[in-house]
Amino acid sequence: MLQGQQSWIFANRPVLLATAVAGGPFEARSAIAADFDILHDDIWLGQSSFEKAEKKLLEEACQTSIQKAGLQKEDIQFFFSGDLMNQIISSSFAARTLGIPYFGLFGACSSSMEGLALAAFVVNAGGARYALTACSSHNGSVNKQYRYPTEYGAQLPPTAQWTVTGAGAAVVAAQGVGPRVIGATIGRVIDLGVTDPFNMGAAMAPAAVDTIIAHFRDFNLDASHYDLIATGDLGKVGHAIAADLLRRQGIVIPENIFTDCGVLIYQGQQQVMSGGSGCACSAVVTYGHFFNRMLKGELKRVLIVATGALLSPLSYQQNESIPCVAHAVALEWEGV
Amino acid sequence: MLQGQQSWIFANRPVLLATAVAGGPFEARSAIAADFDILHDDIWLGQSSFEKAEKKLLEEACQTSIQKAGLQKEDIQFFFSGDLMNQIISSSFAARTLGIPYFGLFGACSSSMEGLALAAFVVNAGGARYALTACSSHNGSVNKQYRYPTEYGAQLPPTAQWTVTGAGAAVVAAQGVGPRVIGATIGRVIDLGVTDPFNMGAAMAPAAVDTIIAHFRDFNLDASHYDLIATGDLGKVGHAIAADLLRRQGIVIPENIFTDCGVLIYQGQQQVMSGGSGCACSAVVTYGHFFNRMLKGELKRVLIVATGALLSPLSYQQNESIPCVAHAVALEWEGV
Numbered sequence: 001m002l003q004g005q006q007s008w009i010f011a012n013r014p015v016l017l018a019t020a021v022a023g024g025p026f027e028a029r030s031a032i033a034a035d036f037d038i039l040h041d042d043i044w045l046g047q048s049s050f051e052k053a054e055k056k057l058l059e060e061a062c063q064t065s066i067q068k069a070g071l072q073k074e075d076i077q078f079f080f081s082g083d084l085m086n087q088i089i090s091s092s093f094a095a096r097t098l099g100i101p102y103f104g105l106f107g108a109c110s111s112s113m114e115g116l117a118l119a120a121f122v123v124n125a126g127g128a129r130y131a132l133t134a135c136s137s138h139n140g141s142v143n144k145q146y147r148y149p150t151e152y153g154a155q156l157p158p159t160a161q162w163t164v165t166g167a168g169a170a171v172v173a174a175q176g177v178g179p180r181v182i183g184a185t186i187g188r189v190i191d192l193g194v195t196d197p198f199n200m201g202a203a204m205a206p207a208a209v210d211t212i213i214a215h216f217r218d219f220n221l222d223a224s225h226y227d228l229i230a231t232g233d234l235g236k237v238g239h240a241i242a243a244d245l246l247r248r249q250g251i252v253i254p255e256n257i258f259t260d261c262g263v264l265i266y267q268g269q270q271q272v273m274s275g276g277s278g279c280a281c282s283a284v285v286t287y288g289h290f291f292n293r294m295l296k297g298e299l300k301r302v303l304i305v306a307t308g309a310l311l312s313p314l315s316y317q318q319n320e321s322i323p324c325v326a327h328a329v330a331l332e333w334e335g336v
Numbered sequence: 337m338l339q340g341q342q343s344w345i346f347a348n349r350p351v352l353l354a355t356a357v358a359g360g361p362f363e364a365r366s367a368i369a370a371d372f373d374i375l376h377d378d379i380w381l382g383q384s385s386f387e388k389a390e391k392k393l394l395e396e397a398c399q400t401s402i403q404k405a406g407l408q409k410e411d412i413q414f415f416f417s418g419d420l421m422n423q424i425i426s427s428s429f430a431a432r433t434l435g436i437p438y439f440g441l442f443g444a445c446s447s448s449m450e451g452l453a454l455a456a457f458v459v460n461a462g463g464a465r466y467a468l469t470a471c472s473s474h475n476g477s478v479n480k481q482y483r484y485p486t487e488y489g490a491q492l493p494p495t496a497q498w499t500v501t502g503a504g505a506a507v508v509a510a511q512g513v514g515p516r517v518i519g520a521t522i523g524r525v526i527d528l529g530v531t532d533p534f535n536m537g538a539a540m541a542p543a544a545v546d547t548i549i550a551h552f553r554d555f556n557l558d559a560s561h562y563d564l565i566a567t568g569d570l571g572k573v574g575h576a577i578a579a580d581l582l583r584r585q586g587i588v589i590p591e592n593i594f595t596d597c598g599v600l601i602y603q604g605q606q607q608v609m610s611g612g613s614g615c616a617c618s619a620v621v622t623y624g625h626f627f628n629r630m631l632k633g634e635l636k637r638v639l640i641v642a643t644g645a646l647l648s649p650l651s652y653q654q655n656e657s658i659p660c661v662a663h664a665v666a667l668e669w670e671g672v
Contacts, residue, residue: 001462002413006437008463049654077338078522085648086422088442089656092525092646096659101342101522103450104442104646104661106424114439118454125461126337127344186414186437189428310428310440312421318385320425323432325440 004218006186010124013180016331017173019287020064022057024165031267035288037064043140043165050140051085058094058136061167066132069171076100077128080119082111083136083279086145090136100132109233110187110308111135112168112283113327117184119172134169137278146313147197159199161235161262162272168283179294182330185215189310191323197316201238201274204307207324208234209245211305215328223253227299230290232282232306233262235275261285282306294333302331340554342522346460349516352667353509355623356400358393360501362475367603371624373400379476379501386476387421394430394472397503402468405507412436413464416455418447419472419615422481426472436468445569446523446644447471448504448619449663453520455508465510472503473614482649483533495535497571497598498608504619515630518666521551525646527659533652537574537610540643543660544570545581547641551664559589563635566626568618568642569598571611597621618642630669638667
């Protein structure tokens with residue numbers, strides 16, 4: 001149901017029945033390593049290309065989440081998935097493996113919450129008993145496509161971010177026990193003219209702010225409603241800009257509430273410049289770390305604001321600036 | 337509401353309140369030229385790149401459809417759009433221009449009906465008063481990206497197809513007068529091992545057949561229910577294969593009912609090999625030609641089965657076959 005101008009409220013409170021997250025060797029040393037279901041010590045996953053490795057991560061996360069939900073893939077009506085590859089081949093090839101009727105999405109790194117918002121809307125309205133939503137990224141495949149192959153060892157500025165190698169998946173159900181999907185706010189595309197593809201955080205921060213303000217307006221809430229408000233992958237640089245832009249609008253979200261998946265994911269000694277990024281960043285932190293913290297009762301109400309930079313290498317070459325979007329999904333854990 | 341295994345039935349019968357289609361100079365000579373709202377005699381649309389020209393076509397179709405619906409862009413809650421460009425830049429940059437909360441989609445040439453199915457689902461369930469859905473492709477930008485730049489003049493086999501330069505957009509509304517969106521069937525990814533990117537019709541035909549069979553099963557219908565069943569862009573080669581595959585399953589759709597947007601769009605003297613293709617193919621034929629025929633009372637019940645080849649140039653280079661998908665949307669015109 002439409003709530004305000006650009007939000008949905010889910011009266012039937014669809015359930016995140018099960019989630020699963022998979023990661024690579026760098027993620028095995030991350031701050032949230034314990035939250036992964038599957039960790040690989042081979043970044044190739046035994047595959048012949050980084051792209052095939054990414055597809056395998058996505059398939060593993062999907063298959064594991066279905067298994068954890070106690071379901072078969074035939075029980076699931078629809079699969080909503082996106083990634084950063086050209087023509088989202090990771091998602092489409094995983095959809096071929098799964099055989100579940102498939103909606104391909106592209107919202108760059110906002111795809112995680114674009115998928116969850118749509119899956120929850122469909123389940124809430126009786127359009128599916130079970131829907132699967134997922135996202136993936138791979139440091140090797142994404143850097144090769146958007147910037148330089150990692151093997152070139154190109155020096156990066158401190159504003160750059162480290163693409164997460166991983167995948168996260170969630171089974172959304174009409175009934176069951178788990179965190180509930182309460183509502184979603186769908187973002188407008190915002191572009192304040194940033195053109196530097198090594199400073200995605202600064203480019204995406206205004207989109208995150210626009211969506212957070214819209215969310216508070218549409219639901220008539222303020223930040224105190226939430227135990228945690230996490231942007232997707234702004235990194236340290238972008239997150240500080242977002243906090244500053246909010247402050248200028250008179251919105252101060254306390255530091256213990258306002259965080260960023262790209263800031264949280266890696267640890268001090270991991271050299272990730274401004275932080276983590278990639279579709280998998282918000283997906284693995286949300287479906288792994290936050291999901292587990294909700295189940296433990298540490299978090300009750302969480303707002304995930306996944307951010308996406310909607311550029312392509314070609315739009316950059318044609319001197320375009322970077323249009324960005326952010327989609328927010330509100331989760332609530334009521335206990336068993 | 338879920339109907340059968342992979343379909344939705346829209347009890348509130350959302351309305352296609354207005355549509356608009358834009359095209360280039362080749363489309364101005366097509367069989368359906370009279371159905372275009374906007375036709376350009378400059379394939380560049382005065383822009384500095386084919387990609388920018390494609391974005392402009394998409395913006396024009398969107399803006400014109402909103403205008404024809406008697407609305408302002410602020411009246412529209414959500415914009416569902418997809419295209420064939422890497423990172424769907426046509427859609428994302430058009431979304432920046434429009435400023436409407438945005439869902440980026442990628443289903444290759446099935447994006448037209450992926451978008452319409454989602455827009456209609458959301459409007460039907462009260463998630464929006466108005467939703468906009470659109471699609472675009474451009475012969476210059478798409479060939480450059482997937483195959484060879486058109487200017488190379490590479491010789492093409494008879495199974496190849498001609499990418500439509502155009503865009504189609506539709507405003508879906510909870511109330512009003514226009515063809516109604518009755519239901520949708522969402523496709524599974526089907527891949528029978530075709531690896532030739534110059535024979536998309538053969539690759540996509542099995543996906544179209546799978547979705548048509550699922551549609552008949554889920555709605556307990558047969559072909560006689562429809563005045564027209566149109567696949568998206570199988571072309572002559574793919575359409576004949578689809579008819580043959582259906583026949584082997586005991587389903588014979590009469591030739592006066594079963595057609596293909598890629599076969600219909602161009603005229604005899606236009607050298608398009610097997611037919612038209614591209615996201616705009618099913619979008620301009622549906623939102624232009626079929627929409628107008630419905631308004632004239634010539635067609636009452638129409639099923640559009642948009643087909644998409646989910647390959648990327650890179651997946652082809654890595655020796656992958658071509659996964660395909662088809663989404664079907666049923667339209668009905670009840671008269672004024």
